[in-house]
Every structure is written in structure tokens, then in C-alpha cells.
Amino acid sequence: MEEERSFTTEQVTAMLLSKLKETAESVLKKPVVDCVVSVPCFYTDAERRSVMDATQTAGLNCLRLMNETTAVALAYGIYKQDLPALEEKPRNVVFVDMGDSSYQVSVCAFNRGKHKVLVTAFDTTLGGRKFDKVLVNHFCEEFGKKYKLDIKSKIRALLQLSQECEKLKKLMSTSASDLPLSIECFMNDVDVSGTMNRGKFLEMCDDLLARVEPPLRSVLKQANLKKEDIYAVEIVGGATRIPAVKEKISKFFGKEISTTLNADEAVTQGCALQCAILSPAFKVRESFITDVVPYPISLRWNSPAEEGSSDCEVFSKNHAAPFSKVLTFYRKEPFTLEAYYSSPQDLPYPDPAIAQFSVQKVTPQSDGSSSKVKVKV
DSSP states (O other): OOOOOOOHHHHHHHHHHHHHHHHHHHHHTTTOEEEEEEOOTTHHHHHHHHHHHHHHHHOOOOEEEEHHHHHHHHHTTTOOOOOTTTTTTOOEEEEEEEEOEEEEEEEEEEEETTTEEEEEEEETOSSSHHHHHHHHHHHHHHHHHHHHHOGGOHHHHHHHHHHHHHHOOOOOOHHSSEEEEEEEEEEETTEEEEOOHHHHHHHTTTTHHTTHHHHHHHHHHHHHGGGGGGEEEESSSSSGGGGGEEEEEEEEHTOOOOOOSSTTTTTHHHHHHHHHHOTTOOOOOEEEEEEESSEEEEEEOOOOOSSEEEEEEEEOOOOOEEEOOOOEESSSSSSEEEEEESOOGGGGOOEEEEEEEEEEEOOTTTSOEOOOOOOOO
């Protein structure tokens, strides 16, 4: 429309969801309303609320937000006929998901009909795009010297180079020989060309590949498990196709990696299954999955007796979710509770505040003493 507009992240996300809704409706030939949407397991409450706002803008009724790692576990567990019975020792499976922009690892315990996410770990910025960027920077420098081109000054040229680098990266996953990268009439009518091979590329990605192992080590430590307690290691996500990434994971656990899940669709399948479980229209095999909270959550309140405020960690890191606890207060008047993340240094989002809740209609008892107030959290 020839006019400048600035959009919020929620609006852009809503556009993406609207497009998905349209595509689904044209294939199914009927309206799509209810859905389950996946989010990275490291999202905080603020980010989750933004996603919910976006689904509303797109005209979708989001029944639940589901962590990607949990969706993958559900897609894996629901079809398995040979899982141990409820009273037996569960089967522990590690799920490694590296996509375009982030890297998540979880350990899940499976019994028949009951799946439980034990722990999660993540690197919020390690993904396929970081590997693409290594190639882009390399060729920007090479073409700058060779053809005297300042590629980063032209956004269109940079995007074109990024797309070519992504294709080249995928080709290197299947071939170890020298591969060409050439673009005709690239900038100022100049044709450019260069080559790259897997060995050199991996050297350039050393520091990225060094980031694969820490989350793997972290989940075992958090779950108090040894490598031999792990039944299988399942990988999903596009960037797990990089041979060096696979090799790192396999070497760390000392076992072959399983690829029984569809790398690109496992998360989506998990969401669709969860949606079917929540819908009254479908009969789905009983499969109950519990999740975990990635960050500890605390409550703060003003205490009438001592001047000042008290706080208490209500849900520790990796606490089961959804979960409710009942807290008892003795009060004569209404009061407020403030929920926040108790370890702000671990958050990917800058604000640790979650919400403020006011507890209304609290009055003293007839003899003037404090009333007992139970709050379900």
C-alpha cells in the first residue's frame, strides 16, 4: 500500500497462524477453530501470553499451549504398544530437538498410558541459522576481497546469499567433496562464485559444535541418570541432520541415535494428538502426559505481623505441571500475591514478573481475629 507500518511480534505471529489456518481449511474443506499450539520449552509466561493473544487475533481457539519437547514425547509414546506397565520401572528416552533457531533436550519416562517429562535443558540461540550465518560471513568476506563487493550494505543481496548458503549447507550434509556456490548477476551485475567443503565448514563451526554437549550433560545431571539408564535417544528438528551434530550426540550417549520420528513433523503431530485428546469428538487411546516448569516460580506477599514482605518458592525447577498447591494465610483484610520467576539470570525474557493476584472479600472473624484463607495456586 506504499505506506510504512510497524507491526508487533504478536501481529506477525497472528499473520503466520492465519495463513496456516487458511491452508488447513482449504485442504480439509471445513472451518478450523480449535487448536493446540507448541512453544519452545524455555518460553516464559509473558511470551506464552503473547502467543495466546496471537491465536485469538488469528481467530483460533487455542485449547492449550504445549512445550515442543512434550509434544514430541507424546507423538513418540502414544503409538508404542510395548511400554512398561504402570507399576514397572519406566523407560527413559532422551529427545533432542535442534531446529532453525534453538536447541532443546528433554528426558521423558514412559509407562503405558502415562508419560512424564522429567527434565529439560536448552540453548535458546543455537540452531540451523547459526550454521548458515557462518557460511554467509565467510562468503561476504571472500567476495568482498575477490570482487570488491560490500554485500552487507544491500539487504536483498544478503538475503539471496543466505538462501544459497542454506542450500549449500544441506548439500554438505550428504556430500564431503568440494561444492560450488555461484550466483549470476549477484550485485552490480557481477557474477560471483566460490567453493566450500564439509571439512573446512566444520572447522569454522567448532565453537557452535562445542555447544551441543552441555545441554545433554545437563539433563542427565538434573535427572540423576547415567548414560546406561537411557533406553533410546530420539532426534528431531532440521539441524539434527547435520552429520557433525548427530555424531556429537551419538558419541556423548555412546549409542546409535534413533530416528523413528519424522524430524519435521513430530512436534506438530504431538500437538494434533493433544488436540484430539482434548476434543470430545474423538476417541483417542488413553495417554496422559505431565510436563515440567523450566524455571522456579515464587510468590511474594505482605505479612501483617512483621513489617515487610515474605516470599516462598512454590514450584521448583522441573516441578511437574499442570499442578496445584493450597497455601493457607491468616488475614483480616484483602491482600495481594505477586508471582515471579525466582532465578531471573536464567530467563531468556528480561522481566521476571509473572502476575499479581488480589485476594478479595477477606474480613475478620466475629471475635475480631484473623480469618483462615486458603489459596489454590
